[in-house]
Amino acid sequence: MRHLPAATGQAWIDASFLDVEEPLKSNAVELADIVKQFPNPAGGIVNAVDHVSFQVRDGEFFSLLGPSGCGKTTTLRMIAGFEYPTQGRILLHGKDIGQTPPHQRNVNTVFQHYALFPHMTVGQNVGFGLEMKSMTRAEIDRRVGEALDMVRLAGLEKRRPSQLSGGQQQRVAVARALINRPEVLLLDEPLGALDLKLRKEMQLELKTLQREVGITFIYVTHDQEEAMTMSDRIMVMNHGKALQLGSPAEVYERPNSRYVADFIGETNFIDGVLKTPGGGTAVEVECAGGLSVQAVGGAGLPAGAAVTVAVRPERIAINRGFDNMNCFAGQVTDLVYIGTDTYYTVRLEGGQALRVREQNADPTERVLANVGDKVQVTLKAESAVVLVE
Amino acid sequence: MIGRTKSRLQLFLLMLPGTAWLWLFFNLPLVIVLFISFVERGRAGGIKMPPVYSLASYQQFFDPLYLGIFGHSVRIAAVVTFWCLLVSYPLAFYIARRDERLRNTLILLVMIPFWTNFLVRTYALKQVLGADGLLNFGLQTLRLIPQPLDLLFNETAVVIGLIYGYLPFAVLPLYASIEKFDFALMEAAADLGAGPARAFWRVMLPQTLPGVVAAFVLVFVPVVGAFITPDIMGGGKVEMIGTLINRQFGVARNWPFGSAISLVLMLLVLVGVILYFRSGEEDRRAL
Numbered sequence: 001m002r003h004l005p006a007a008t009g010q011a012w013i014d015a016s017f018l019d020v021e022e023p024l025k026s027n028a029v030e031l032a033d034i035v036k037q038f039p040n041p042a043g044g045i046v047n048a049v050d051h052v053s054f055q056v057r058d059g060e061f062f063s064l065l066g067p068s069g070c071g072k073t074t075t076l077r078m079i080a081g082f083e084y085p086t087q088g089r090i091l092l093h094g095k096d097i098g099q100t101p102p103h104q105r106n107v108n109t110v111f112q113h114y115a116l117f118p119h120m121t122v123g124q125n126v127g128f129g130l131e132m133k134s135m136t137r138a139e140i141d142r143r144v145g146e147a148l149d150m151v152r153l154a155g156l157e158k159r160r161p162s163q164l165s166g167g168q169q170q171r172v173a174v175a176r177a178l179i180n181r182p183e184v185l186l187l188d189e190p191l192g193a194l195d196l197k198l199r200k201e202m203q204l205e206l207k208t209l210q211r212e213v214g215i216t217f218i219y220v221t222h223d224q225e226e227a228m229t230m231s232d233r234i235m236v237m238n239h240g241k242a243l244q245l246g247s248p249a250e251v252y253e254r255p256n257s258r259y260v261a262d263f264i265g266e267t268n269f270i271d272g273v274l275k276t277p278g279g280g281t282a283v284e285v286e287c288a289g290g291l292s293v294q295a296v297g298g299a300g301l302p303a304g305a306a307v308t309v310a311v312r313p314e315r316i317a318i319n320r321g322f323d324n325m326n327c328f329a330g331q332v333t334d335l336v337y338i339g340t341d342t343y344y345t346v347r348l349e350g351g352q353a354l355r356v357r358e359q360n361a362d363p364t365e366r367v368l369a370n371v372g373d374k375v376q377v378t379l380k381a382e383s384a385v386v387l388v389e
Numbered sequence: 390m391i392g393r394t395k396s397r398l399q400l401f402l403l404m405l406p407g408t409a410w411l412w413l414f415f416n417l418p419l420v421i422v423l424f425i426s427f428v429e430r431g432r433a434g435g436i437k438m439p440p441v442y443s444l445a446s447y448q449q450f451f452d453p454l455y456l457g458i459f460g461h462s463v464r465i466a467a468v469v470t471f472w473c474l475l476v477s478y479p480l481a482f483y484i485a486r487r488d489e490r491l492r493n494t495l496i497l498l499v500m501i502p503f504w505t506n507f508l509v510r511t512y513a514l515k516q517v518l519g520a521d522g523l524l525n526f527g528l529q530t531l532r533l534i535p536q537p538l539d540l541l542f543n544e545t546a547v548v549i550g551l552i553y554g555y556l557p558f559a560v561l562p563l564y565a566s567i568e569k570f571d572f573a574l575m576e577a578a579a580d581l582g583a584g585p586a587r588a589f590w591r592v593m594l595p596q597t598l599p600g601v602v603a604a605f606v607l608v609f610v611p612v613v614g615a616f617i618t619p620d621i622m623g624g625g626k627v628e629m630i631g632t633l634i635n636r637q638f639g640v641a642r643n644w645p646f647g648s649a650i651s652l653v654l655m656l657l658v659l660v661g662v663i664l665y666f667r668s669g670e671e672d673r674r675a676l
Contacts, residue, residue, distance in 0.1 A: 082576050102579040103588075115577035119595045128591075132582035180581065 026093070028184050028216040029056040029079060034088035036074050036240075048074045049085075050240035056184070056218060061210050063219045063227040066237035067263070072220045075237070076186050079218065080109045092183055103132075108177035110187040114169050116161040122148070122172050123157030129180040147175040150209070167198050174209070184216045191226065203229050224264045228252070236260050258387050261310040268316075268354050270309040274386070277303050282325070282381045285309050289350020294325040298386035308387045313357035315383035318344060318368045324378035330354070332369045344369065346377050426648035434642035446649035455633070455650070462630040465544070465619075466612040469551040473559040473608045474601065476552070481563035481600075485570075492568075499560050507554065511621050514553055518546060518622075542624030550622035551612050558611075559604040566600025606665055610658050630654055 036049040049071040056062045064072035077083045079090060081102030090098040097105050108129070116125050126147050127140045135143075148154050151171035161169055170190060177185055190206075191199045207230045210217045221227050227234045228248040235245040236259075244256045255261035258269065272287035278298025285293045285307060295309050317324065333353070334345035337360075344356040356377060360366050369375045426447070428440040449455065484495045502510060517523045518540040525537040540546055570593060578588035594601070616631030623632075630650060637647025 080576075080580060082579075101584075102576070103582050103584050107580075109577070109580045111573055111577060113573065115571070115573040117574060117577070117592055117596075128578070128583075129581035132587065176581070 026058050027055040027091070028058045028060070028093060029218065030054075030089075030091040030094075031075070031079075032089040032091070034075070034078065034090065035086045036071070036078060036083060037086045047240050049078070051088075052237075052240070052242045053088075054235055054242060054245055056216060057232075059214050059216055061207065061217045061219065061230055061232045063221060063231040063234045064237060065221055065224060065227040065234050065263075067222055070237040071240035072222075072237050073188055074240075076109075076188055076218060076220045079184070080107060080186050081105045106180075106182055107184045107186055108180050108182040110170075110173045110177050110185065110190045112188045112190065112192055114161075114173040114190075116169060116172055116176070118161055120161075121157060122153070122159050122161065122164070125161065125172060126157075126176045126179055128176065133180075143179055147179040150178070150213075151175045166194050167202065170194065170202060174206070178209075178213060178215065182215065184218060187217060187219045189221055190219075191221075199226070206230065228264070236263060238263075255310065255385065255387065257389055258308050258310065259389075261385070261387060266313050266355065266357075268311045268313065270311070270352055270384075272307060272309060274298060274301055274303050274305045274307055277301065278305065278307075278386060283386060285384075285386065287350070287352065289348070289352055291328065291348060291350040291352055293384055294381040295384035295386050296382055298388070301386070301388070305388075308389075310385045310387055311354070311379060311383055313343070313355045314341075314359070316354060316356040316377050316379045318346070318356055318358055318375050318377055321378040321380075322376070325381040326384065327376055327378045330375060330377055332371050332373050332375055335367070335369075335371050337366075342367065346375060348377070422648045422651060425644050426652055428645055430643050430645045435644060443645070446643075446645040447653075449646055450649055450653060458628050458633055459630055461628070462613050465548060465551070465629060466609050466615075468548055469555065469612050470559075470605055470609045472548070472552050473556055474563075474604055477556060477559035477563050477604060478567075478601075481560050481567050484560075484564055485567040496561075496564065499557050503557060508617065508621075511550055511554065511618055514550055515541065515546075515621060518549065541622065542626055544623070544627050546622040546624075547619045547627045547629075550618040551615060554618055555608045555612060558607040562603035562607060563597070563600045566597045566603075570596055602665060606662060610661070613658070614654055 032053050034049055034052045035047060037045045038048050040046045052071070052075060064075055066072045074083060078085050078098075079092075081097070081100060081104075085098055088098070089096055092105065092107065117128070120128070123141075123144050127144045130140045130143060144157060145154070148156060151174055153168060153171055153175065156164070156168070161172065164172065170193075173190065187206075191202050194202060203226055206217075219227070219230065231248055233245060233247055234251050236243045236251060238259055244251055244260045246254070251260060251264055255264065255267075261267045262269070270285075270287050270291070270293060272285040272291075272293065275284040275286050275292070277283070278301030282294050282296060283298055285295050287293055287309065293309050298305070298307055301307065328348045330346040330348040332344050333347050334343075336343040339360070341357050341359050344358065346354050346356055348354065354377060358368055424440075425436055427442060427444070429437040429443045429445065431437050450459075480499075484492055484499075487495065515522075519525070520537040520539075520541070522540075524540065525534075528534045529537065540549070574592050574596065575588050578592045579585075583591060613629075614631045614634075615629060616635045619627045619629045619632050620635070634647050634650050634654075637643045637650070641647075
């Protein structure tokens with residue numbers, strides 16, 4: 001159940017936009033049953049990466065997403081060649097590179113703290129890779145100029161990295177890697193050191209750049225919003241394992257585990273027991289406090305199985321949508337206005353608390369209910385997803 | 390204003406002991422040495438009374454014999470410094486890459502010899518290298534050599550003694566700069582296609598150059614003027630500038646000449662150090 005796309009036989013969400021036929025593309029990178037073990041300082045060994053397999057398609061923006069210590073950076077470092085896998089194969093365009101030293105792999109990395117050479121100018125930094133390939137001075141200069149143009153740093157060749165701002169250093173790091181025209185570009189939390197506003201700008205810029213150059217990007221981040229914004233596909237990792245792989249919409253709409261549902265976006269979790277067998281168009285889940293929830297998913301589960309129902313706050317409506325399949329009475333216990341939206345906490349009659357997010361689209365109806373008000377909350381069965389763990 | 394006056398007085402009082410000490414025991418003797426170097430020698434040591442101004446000591450220094458000794462000292466110092474750096478860099482690298490506890494222990498081991506008297510250490514080394522010393526005994530027992538190697542009372546002995554004595558002065562500054570080095574830069578270099586050797590020459594060595602230069606200065610400067618080690622290890626057969634100076638104030642009884650050589654040596658070292666700091670400043674400005 002923990003393994004990758006669990007999308008078969010789950011036609012329970014009107015999400016036809018998810019099922020766009022992908023054109024057949026070759027794999028830029030393939031990891032097959034990769035394990036990486038490290039000695040544990042406290043004794044024994046730990047599996048930093050634990051039997052992970054996945055394929056990255058040519059020209060794709062692929063993200064490895066997970067909390068710190070989940071194995072995403074180790075996975076990236078194995079593709080770069082800074083670590084060698086304990087077990088498994090790494091293929092770069094079909095060629096096994098698992099044991100090839102980093103300087104002989106045609107991949108390049110944008111490091112977390114950029115790792116620009118402080119004793120060299122920007123131009124020398126960007127041209128370093130070409131210099132290692134023994135290109136002529138003129139050719140190097142020309143391509144350095146082009147690369148700096150591409151990241152909008154034209155004319156800064158003579159500066160030292162320390163004379164640049166964080167965002168500029170970041171761009172130099174990208175130019176230094178891309179100038180080598182790698183088969184795959186690896187990015188290790190490249191925006192982590194930037195402030196929020198600059199980070200948002202750079203996200204879009206990197207995404208645009210990736211489309212322009214058409215190079216496969218593998219991007220490591222712990223920021224789910226960043227992964228959603230930029231990626232074609234996301235692989236969610238935790239404890240060295242790959243939990244789910246899919247498009248941003250897939251992992252958001254069809255999380256395959258409680259962990260993924262919790263890590264990506266906000267979610268209400270309601271524990272319960274299946275009253276009808278899982279799968280099909282709707283299932284009934286008996287929850288604590290006599291609450292009966294119409295939900296979807298749980299294919300293959302028998303009646304009586306212990307499950308968790310996951311509901312996104314924005315999929316719950318207050319005092320509207322009465323044709324929805326679920327309708328519960330409750331009382332508002334908390335209210336937080338955040339501008340675009342208002343968050344309500346509603347305690348249902350059975351005791352279950354739900355977080356509800358209502359958009360403030362209409363300025364005259366900014367507040368749908370006040371603290372203490374009795375309200376009706378409604379949600380579609382399709383908004384309640386049955387998860388096992 | 391009162392506060393400022395008071396703090397000035399405090400500063401003066403705080404600096405007085407140190408300043409007085411330096412003037413009395415450093416600057417004043419230096420002036421005396423300077424003075425002595427410009428007068429004629431006395432018959433039985435000291436200087437001629439009343440003093441007679443003379444440039445003879447400096448002229449004497451430019452005698453090929455003494456220039457030769459000077460050149461010889463510089464060559465020995467260069468060889469010693471070269472070997473010290475060559476041995477220390479990998480050692481400092483190794484230590485800097487250990488985890489913190491092991492690192493501190495290893496640095497302690499490098500420093501332990503400092504706690505033993507230099508003279509005692511040199512005599513100990515002499516015992517090891519002697520014809521019936523530990524090294525020759527060991528090699529002969531293992532039948533690796535037919536007869537004892539001539540390891541004492543020659544230039545090799547002096548070089549070995551000096552390398553042994555000054556190795557920690559090279560290890561410590563190198564360790565300090567390698568420990569600060571960001572090893573992600575080596576990964577970046579490898580990522581961009583540089584093999585280990587090229588990554589070292591193009592990235593690590595330039596980044597740790599301040600440590601290399603500091604190690605160079607800390608070894609080269611004292612070794613040029615060394616006199617105890619050449620005296621003991623060379624058995625009086627190896628003449629260096631330090632032993633020459635030592636002799637002028639001893640058996641040769643030529644204080645003015647000894648003073649003149651000392652000052653020339655000092656001047657050259659000073660020029661070297663100034664050049665070193667100049668180049669360092671340019672680097673910093675560029676950064």
